[in-house]
Amino acid sequence: MRPPVGWIGGTLAAALLAAGPVAITGATRPEADYQVYAVRYATLPAFPTRALVAGADSARRSEVAMTVWLLKGPERRTVLVDAGFYRDEFIQRWRPAGFRRPSEVLDSIGVPPESVTDIIVTHVHWDHLDGADLFPNARVWIQREEYDYHVGPGGEALKPVIAPADAAMLKRLGDAGRLQLVDGDDREIIPGIRVFTGGRHTWASQYAAVRTRSGTVVIASDNVYLYENIDRHVPIAATLDSAANLAAQDRMLRMVSRKDLLIPGHDPAVFQRFPTEGRDVARID
Numbered sequence: 163m164r165p166p167v168g169w170i171g172g173t174l175a176a177a178l179l180a181a182g183p184v185a186i187t188g189a190t191r192p193e194a195d196y197q198v199y200a201v202r203y204a205t206l207p208a209f210p211t212r213a214l215v216a217g218a219d220s221a222r223r224s225e226v227a228m229t230v231w232l233l234k235g236p237e238r239r240t241v242l243v244d245a246g247f248y249r250d251e252f253i254q255r256w257r258p259a260g261f262r263r264p265s266e267v268l269d270s271i272g273v274p275p276e277s278v279t280d281i282i283v284t285h286v287h288w289d290h291l292d293g294a295d296l297f298p299n300a301r302v303w304i305q306r307e308e309y310d311y312h313v314g315p316g317g318e319a320l321k322p323v324i325a326p327a328d329a330a331m332l333k334r335l336g337d338a339g340r341l342q343l344v345d346g347d348d349r350e351i352i353p354g355i356r357v358f359t360g361g362r363h364t365w366a367s368q369y370a371a372v373r374t375r376s377g378t379v380v381i382a383s384d385n386v387y388l389y390e391n392i393d394r395h396v397p398i399a400a401t402l403d404s405a406a407n408l409a410a411q412d413r414m415l416r417m418v419s420r421k422d423l424l425i426p427g428h429d430p431a432v433f434q435r436f437p438t439e440g441r442d443v444a445r446i447d
Contacts, residue, residue, distance in 0.1 A: 194236050194239075195235075195373055195374055195375050196233045196241070197233070197374065197445070197447075198231065198232070198445070198446040198447070199232040199444065199445055199446065200227075200232075200432045200436070200444045201231070201232050201267055201271070201443050202228060202430075202433065202442040202443075203230065203261065203262050203263065203266075203442070204228040204260055205225060205226065205228060205258060205259045205430070206225070206226035206256065206258055207226075207259050208223040208224075208225070209224055210222070211223060211224045213399050213400065214390075214391075214400075215387065215388060215390050215394075215396055215398070215399060216401075224388065226428045226430075227428055227429065227433065228246060228261075228289060229427070230243065230244050231243035231244065231370075232268065233372055235353075235354060239352070239353075240278050240279050240280075241279065241281070241282065241352060241355065242278055242282070243282045243370050243381045244283060244290040244383060245290065245292070245294040245296065246263075246293040247264075247290075247291075247292035248264070248265075248292060248293050248296060249292055249325075249327060251327070252289070264293045264296065265293065265297065275296055275297045275298065276297070277299075279300060279301065280300055280302075280303060280352060281294050281297060281300045281301070282357065283303065283304040284363075284367055284368050284381075284385070285308060285364040285366075285367035285368070285383070285384060286308060286312045286329075286332075287324075290383065290384070291331075291332075292327070292331075294332075294335065295334075300340070301340055302332075302335050302340055302342065303357070304332070305343070305344050305346075305357075305367075305368050306343035306344060307346075307365060307366035308364065308366035308367065312329065312364075312365070313329045313332050313333060316333070317330040317332070323364060344368070355370055355372050356370070357369065357370050357371075358371065360409065360410045360413065361382070361384075361385025361401075361406070362385075362403040362406040363383075363384045363398060363400060363401055363402075367383070367385055369381060369382050369410075369414065375447070376419060376420075376447045377420065377423060378417055378418050378419050379418065379425065379446055380414045380417050380418050380424045380425065382424060382425060382426055382427055383427040384400070384427040385398070385407065385414075386426040386427060387399075387426055387428050388426050388431075389426055389429050390429075391411065391426065392415070395408065395411065397411075422435065425446060432444055432446075
């Protein structure tokens, strides 16, 4: 049986008492400012650019930064956007350079895994979902349509885009009462953080808009792979709907306080454009 889905009708505290996945509507909550960091845990050094930018020359190669985003908020709220990966099957298949578990990189900068309170999973691909169970106390937020489309009632993978180990892991998180199912577009799921759909990287991929002292930052994740997608207004190569992906890019640009606060999912230039706090950490402000 699929874990029961409930509804939040009042405070976040009520949701935390509920077992199993909980569908989230757009409840109004107090505003909160976050500090935002990009944290790299590995690199794919020569990835085909054509797999990132629609229509790119097939001879081009791009460095891909494997990144999670750390949002440090008030009242010890520590949020990740995406969780990276760590299972050996992915390390052996992709042979990333400089790989460290995302939890180890975060721990090295003073964020122990047990301190992470929330993880916003933008979509079910291995390099964004697989590391969610490295953080033992985190609530995991994912779109309900994304979950239902990819994960069966027994935790089986319904589509090839989700790894069987990750589908089973989501089911375990739901059974443990740690999975929050977000009900659609433009929802404030945590004070100061709203999620949006429409990027169409996967069935119901989402991205996050975060309130900071510098204004609104949008963590696009794979709904925008590289700055090149934004600068040339070109859709990502891996999308279910190119027109919808471009519309999502335009929407993100309207959300951010400055164009440079729209952060693509895998561009190593993030670590050049923003102040760095160590080799693999950039402060987004």
